[in-house]
Amino acid sequence: MVVALVLRVVHAALTELQRLDSRVRRELEQMPEGMGYAVETGYRAPTLYVRWSGGQLQRCAAAPPAPCCALRLKNLPLAFLFCTGQMGVAQAYARHAFTISGDVADVMKLARLINLVEAYLFPPLITRRIMTDIPPLQVNPLRVYGGIAFGFLCNRYRLSR
Amino acid sequence: MNAYFEFRNAVKLLCGELALERIPSELAALGSERPLLLSDAVLSKIGTLRLVQQAMESEGCPPAQVYTDIPVDSSLEVVNRIAALYRELDCDALVAVGGGSVIDTAKGVRLVLSQDTDDILALSGVENLPLGAHVPFIVVPTTAGTGSECTGVAVIRNDANGVKMEFLSPFVEPDAAVIDPRMTLGLPPKATASTGMDALCHAIEALTCLQANPLSSAYAMEAIRLIVRHLPEATRRGSNREARFAMALASTMAGIAFSNSMVGAVHAIGHALGGVCHVPHAVAMTILLPHVMAYNAERCAADYARLLPLLVGEERAAATLPAERALAAVEAVRALSARLSELCGLPLSLHAAGVENRLDFPRVAAVAVNDGALIVNPRAAGEEDVLAILNAAF
Structure with missing residues (x-):
């Protein structure tokens, strides 16, 4: 349940940061139309499927068609560490915590986005432990939290059809 | 130390005198009668390939076909073409004789064949493939640098965007690697020096990347010891078999090290420089290593x-002084490159390596930050950081 919630929050944070952080906006806007990402966390475990379409990062019910890059965490305990700020992206890679299907270059883009999301969502006490370098924040994290809360209230992050 | 690590080296190493002559018995043990021999035109021309062919023919195991059209920067298309040829000729094993490009191409071919597909592009990823069919595969390195004979990665150029793609899978590792000092005896001094520096780069990055572990570090340290001791002599006097053999072993050990701990920013930027500016891989490694070491120091x-x-x-x-040792190590690597440059004219700057201006650097930086090697570099690097390194190396 924690993993499922965090995956929803990651999508919500990316949606908000597209507006608030120029680096997130740049990464997203450089994606080809229809580019998809799948984050899977184990057998019958929570997933996050997103697709860049019409200038928005849409959440999908199933894995998007190609081009799609899939990052699969090898089991749920690893996904828990990954989603709760106990293991960063680079650490997860170094510990063989996930497999990648697709172009590694696309995963690097996703890794940068996740690092930015974590920098906003987690306090420095946590980010210092899980990142080699913490990206500087462009806005107060409270604005991101506030945006996410408001977005959930307005059902802004619903599944796209 | 990492809270968790993995270590793998499943390659049988056939090392030393008359190692080439062991290829037929090794192929027989792998159940092969019709091997496809892969190499390049240069090795065919200078007679290095002939040594391998003779060793195979003398024991009644001639190759079903010899393919030497592998270019310096091989591409996905070449891989797919060779896989089709293998099927057409009904071959039952791959023997790759060459440097990094030939070996990585052969690894790609093995991946395509074992996964029963026609296009390697469909297989891109990291540790994402199942075992697949077994395709017997023997590698004979002809440079002492890439270490590719023992690594679980193939780097192959995608002609569609000019970017070098990485295919990381333990199943690209060959069944056996033949380390025979005769294979590098004819290597010119400049190629000896640059490929040796490539091996040094593998070892140093393996030691410092986020994925480093005690086993990979042990291989890396021994590789560095051998390289520092033998590379100048192998460059100065290429006929010195002891130096050649030591360098071949060092390259293999560095390969085992970085296959398990990965490489970092030197390789990320070097791959991009190769793809965009066509700087040869080993030359790029030689030039970039001290600059990236200084960045990571x-x-x-x-x-x-x-x-x-x-x-x-x-x-x-x-x-x-303890506080000065890190930078002293960077300077020592710089001094080693300079010494090799004096011996053989090894270029020490990107300008000397044929990069005429800095106009392509933003494109190189944009490609480099998307290279998988950067994720385990001990210090994060964005496009601005990569540009600064490139400018310093110019």
């Missing part, structure tokens, strides 16, 4: 200090 102070006795000797290392 603050984060890698302890590891670089560990390196110092191997680079300058115990006495000089002990006489260096």
Whole structure:
């Protein structure tokens, strides 16, 4: 349940940061139309499927068609560490915590986005432990939290059809 | 130390005198009668390939076909073409004789065949493939640098965007690698020096990357010791078999090290430089290594200090103040490159390597930050950081 919630929050944070952080906006806007990402966390475990379409990062019910890059965490305990700020992206890679299907270059883009999301969502006490370098924040994290809360209230992050 | 690590080296190593002559019995043990021999035109022309063919023919195991059209920077298309040829000729094994490009191409071919597909592009990823069918595969490296004979990665150029793609899978590793000193005896001094520096780069990055572990570090340290001791002599006097063999072993050990701990920013930027500016891989490694070491020095102070006795000797290392050891290690690597440059004219700057201006650097930086090697570099690097390194190396 924690993993499922965090995956929803990651999508919500990316949606908000597209507006608030120029680096997130740049990464997203450089994606080809229809580019998809799948984050899977184990057998019958929570997933996050997103697709860049019409200038928005849409959440999908199933894995998007190609081009799609899939990052699969090898089991749920690893996904828990990954989603709760106990293991960063680079650490997860170094510990063989996930497999990648697709172009590694696309995963690097996703890794940068996740690092930015974590920098906003987690306090420095946590980010210092899980990142080699913490990206500087462009806005107060409270604005991101506030945006996410408001977005959930307005059902802004619903599944796209 | 990492809270969790994995280590793998499943390659059988056939090392030393008359190692080439062991290929037929090794192929027989793998159940092969119709091997496809892969190499390049240069090795065919200078007679190196002939040595392998003779060793195979003398024991009644001639190749079903010899394919030598593998270019310096091989591409996905070449891989797919060779896989089709293999099927057409009904071959039952791959024997790759060459440097990094030939070996990585052969790895790609093996991946395509074992996964029963026609297009390697469909297989891109990291540790994402199942075992697949077994395709017997033997590698004979002809340079002492890439270490590719023992690594679980193939780097192949995608002609569609000019970017070098990485295919990471333990199943690209060959069944056996043949380390025969005869294979590198004819290597010219400049190629000896640059490929040797490539091996040094593998070992140093393996020692300092986020994925480093005690086993990979042990291989890396021994590789560095051998390289520092034997590379100048192998460059100066290529006929010295002891130096050649030591370098071949060092390259293999560095390969085992970085296959398990990965490489970092030197390779990320080097791959991009190769793809965009066509700087040969080993030359790019030689030029970039001290610059990236300087960039990483603050984060890698302890590891670089560990390196110092191997680079300058115990006495000089002990006489260096602890706080100065990391930068002293960077300077020692710079001095080694300069010494090799004096011996053989090895280029020490990107300008000397044929990069005429800095106009392509933004494109190189944009490609480099998307290279998988950057994720385990001990210090994060964005496009601005990569540009600064490129400008310093120009």
